[in-house]
Amino acid sequence: MYRIRFHGRGGQGMKTASRILGTALFLEGYEIQDAPRYGAERRGAPIFAYVRADKKTINERGIITRPDLIIVADDSLIPVPAAGVLAGIVEHTVLLINSDESEQTWQHRLNIRNKIITLPVETEDRAELRFIGATCTGAASRLLGIISLASLEQAIKDELAELGPQIIDKNIHKAKQAYEKVAPNENCVSQGSEITAGKYLPPDWIDLPFEAAHISAPNVWASATSMKVNTGVWRTLRPIIDYERCNKCWWVCSTFCPDSAITVDESGQPHIDYDHCKGCMICVAQCPPHAIETISEQEAAAQDKLKEEETTS
Amino acid sequence: MSEVPMTRYKSLKHMPSTRLLGTGTPMCAGCGGLGALHEIYDILGEKTVFVNAAGCMTLMSVYPFTPFRGSWLYTAMASAPAGAQGIRDALDILIEKKRISKAEDLQVVVLTGDGSAYGMGLSATSGTMERDLDYLYICYDNEGYGNTGQQFSAATPHAAKTSTSMGPRGFSGFKKDLFAIWAAHKPAYVATVIGSEPVDLARKIEKAMQMKGPRMIIALSPCPTGWDYDPKETVEIGKLAVKTGVWPLKEYINGEIIHTKIPRQRQPVEEYLKLQGRFKHLFEPQRNETLISKLQNKIDTYWENIES
Numbered sequence: 001m002y003r004i005r006f007h008g009r010g011g012q013g014m015k016t017a018s019r020i021l022g023t024a025l026f027l028e029g030y031e032i033q034d035a036p037r038y039g040a041e042r043r044g045a046p047i048f049a050y051v052r053a054d055k056k057t058i059n060e061r062g063i064i065t066r067p068d069l070i071i072v073a074d075d076s077l078i079p080v081p082a083a084g085v086l087a088g089i090v091e092h093t094v095l096l097i098n099s100d101e102s103e104q105t106w107q108h109r110l111n112i113r114n115k116i117i118t119l120p121v122e123t124e125d126r127a128e129l130r131f132i133g134a135t136c137t138g139a140a141s142r143l144l145g146i147i148s149l150a151s152l153e154q155a156i157k158d159e160l161a162e163l164g165p166q167i168i169d170k171n172i173h174k175a176k177q178a179y180e181k182v183a184p185n186e187n188c189v190s191q192g193s194e195i196t197a198g199k200y201l202p203p204d205w206i207d208l209p210f211e212a213a214h215i216s217a218p219n220v221w222a223s224a225t226s227m228k229v230n231t232g233v234w235r236t237l238r239p240i241i242d243y244e245r246c247n248k249c250w251w252v253c254s255t256f257c258p259d260s261a262i263t264v265d266e267s268g269q270p271h272i273d274y275d276h277c278k279g280c281m282i283c284v285a286q287c288p289p290h291a292i293e294t295i296s297e298q299e300a301a302a303q304d305k306l307k308e309e310e311t312t313s
Numbered sequence: 314m315s316e317v318p319m320t321r322y323k324s325l326k327h328m329p330s331t332r333l334l335g336t337g338t339p340m341c342a343g344c345g346g347l348g349a350l351h352e353i354y355d356i357l358g359e360k361t362v363f364v365n366a367a368g369c370m371t372l373m374s375v376y377p378f379t380p381f382r383g384s385w386l387y388t389a390m391a392s393a394p395a396g397a398q399g400i401r402d403a404l405d406i407l408i409e410k411k412r413i414s415k416a417e418d419l420q421v422v423v424l425t426g427d428g429s430a431y432g433m434g435l436s437a438t439s440g441t442m443e444r445d446l447d448y449l450y451i452c453y454d455n456e457g458y459g460n461t462g463q464q465f466s467a468a469t470p471h472a473a474k475t476s477t478s479m480g481p482r483g484f485s486g487f488k489k490d491l492f493a494i495w496a497a498h499k500p501a502y503v504a505t506v507i508g509s510e511p512v513d514l515a516r517k518i519e520k521a522m523q524m525k526g527p528r529m530i531i532a533l534s535p536c537p538t539g540w541d542y543d544p545k546e547t548v549e550i551g552k553l554a555v556k557t558g559v560w561p562l563k564e565y566i567n568g569e570i571i572h573t574k575i576p577r578q579r580q581p582v583e584e585y586l587k588l589q590g591r592f593k594h595l596f597e598p599q600r601n602e603t604l605i606s607k608l609q610n611k612i613d614t615y616w617e618n619i620e621s
């Protein structure tokens with residue numbers, strides 16, 4: 001059985017990508033399962049989707065714990081624990097990462113010897129990002145080596161039928177490009193072994209005594225505990241205030257930031273809370289003197305590192 | 314009816330500069346509903362208890378996390394106003410029995426999406442107005458069932474594409490006039506607001522807070538996920554909703570309807586439509602002149618009646 005796991009952010013089309021891959025495998029005569037993890041798909045938040053494919057009946061259910069292929073639409077998710085990109089990785093797991101860094105860099109960084117294939121990021125334009133799904137599916141089809149171009153094309157047409165011919169054509173084009181690009185790695189994904197119920201080990205249960213409702217019912221006594229959640233990891237773009245240009249207006253940025261991520265100090269100067277800013281870029285669009293700039297999170301991280309090195313040396 | 318005193322919120326510079334709503338919520342980046350909620354909460358203050366019906370905002374308070382500074386009750390989609398009745402009654406009893414002081418009293422605030430407010434919860438809401446329940450209702454109207462993948466609701470505008478109206482003409486129904494339905498009950502206050510007009514919003518919430526009885530607020534909430542646009546456009550789309558006359562800012566008070574911002578020289582509605590993927594089929598592959606002018610005419614007719 002093939003077990004494939006997609007990782008992306010809400011809005012990057014990984015749910016659709018998993019459906020296209022599932023349909024393509026179905027057209028090739030496989031029995032398939034494709035499903036996103038149930039939950040609300042929030043723009044920017046880490047999401048995942050699964051595909052299982054086999055020539056026999058699939059009895060396995062639920063999340064994929066031992067993936068044969070992991071597809072990562074956005075490499076900034078890899079260091080995010082909540083995204084669980086590397087969860088359950090085994091020796092033969094292949095990683096397909098949408099990233100400008102090389103395979104060797106990722107092997108080194110993650111300290112793994114698994115096969116890694118990268119697809120260079122073509123754009124930072126968020127309107128184009130919706131085609132990442134097609135690119136990933138195209139590449140994955142070739143890596144599996146069991147999906148013909150014709151089935152891939154048909155699956156895109158079936159799954160995107162409602163979006164109209166223009167969008168379908170663009171997706172097919174992107175998928176084909178990626179299909180060609182990874183040709184040297186054709187058929188590099190192998191099937192994982194059978195997991196039988198007999199080998200299933202029950203978790204270590206902890207027995208909880210029955211408690212009265214006032215003890216066992218969950219209560220939160222502190223206020224605004226959501227601040228403990230680091231939504232800064234959702235961001236792919238970073239807003240940066242140029243304090244020379246900021247005229248300390250009436251906090252347009254702070255009022256319009258939906259996430260309360262811009263506070264204003266006593267002198268009227270705004271500060272962005274990068275642990276929580278989700279990178280919507282409303283502040284950039286609304287600042288009257290255009291004092292807030294946009295840089296990619298990758299570039300920002302590189303700059304941070306440089307600064308760190310300067311201060312330590 | 315008591316006189317409403319002068320507003321504290323004369324212009325943007327009088328707006329609160331501190332933020333009460335916690336960061337770290339699971340709402341989408343650029344969520345217009347969250348934007349409106351944080352502006353409203355800054356005015357309302359901490360002495361509030363929220364009653365929420367299932368929807369996007371339900372995920373904000375999931376144990377052990379909450380962005381609020383007070384309590385939160387989660388109810389089924391149709392029942393938030395009934396939940397508010399229960400909490401109001403409980404607070405009144407506690408005060409009467411002197412178990413809490415009057416100073417410890419809380420504002421009971423219902424928070425629901427349009428799926429609840431315009432549809433499933435309408436009957437329960439009608440009941441609260443009939444009983445003159447003392448509470449505030451905030452509907453964040455993202456014009457669809459956002460949390461479950463933007464199916465159409467009774468608030469979806471004509472021609473919009475949703476996951477259950479995918480055809481070339483989009484949604485065949487028309488947005489229900491909830492403002493008129495609510496106002497017909499003659500509650501203490503009904504108002505429309507939008508996060509992109511923070512001063513208008515602040516004044517209305519301030520006014521509502523000084524009243525007793527049912528006070529009903531509908532906040533149009535641009536939704537990057539459901540309306541399909543880049544999250545940075547949320548405020549711009551909100552401003553255009555007002556400038557094109559799509560979203561009239563108004564209030565019902567003492568039996569009268571007052572428009573709080575009349576867009577002089579209304580911009581063509583397509584300026585608003587064109588920024589949103591859910592209306593893309595009106596422009597591509599060919600421009601659908603018939604549908605666009607149908608939408609424009611509806612807006613023109615509305616405002617002709619107001620302006621004359």
Ligand SMILES: Cc1ncc(C[n+]2csc(CCOP(=O)(O)OP(=O)(O)O)c2C)c(N)n1
Pocket residue numbers: 367368369370389390391425426427428429430455457458459460461466
């Ligand atoms: C009675 C009932 N039916 C269906 C659901 C499933 N459900 C959960 S949230 C939701 C959508 C609610 O839409 P809306 O009120 O517009 O809020 P939004 O999701 O847009 O925030 C639905 C249908 C439910 N919780 N209860």
Ligand code: SF4
Pocket residue numbers: 239256257258259260261262272273276277278279280281282283284343
């Ligand atoms: S990009 Fe700006 S407006 Fe958006 S969350 Fe970050 S600070 Fe707030």
Ligand code: SF4
Pocket residue numbers: 241245246247248249250251252253254270286287288289290291292
């Ligand atoms: S909106 Fe721009 S000018 Fe105003 S406080 Fe923010 S950064 Fe400064």
Ligand code: SF4
Pocket residue numbers: 042043339340341343344345346347369455459460534535536537538539
């Ligand atoms: S789906 Fe829309 S309303 Fe719901 S959290 Fe996302 S942006 Fe907000």
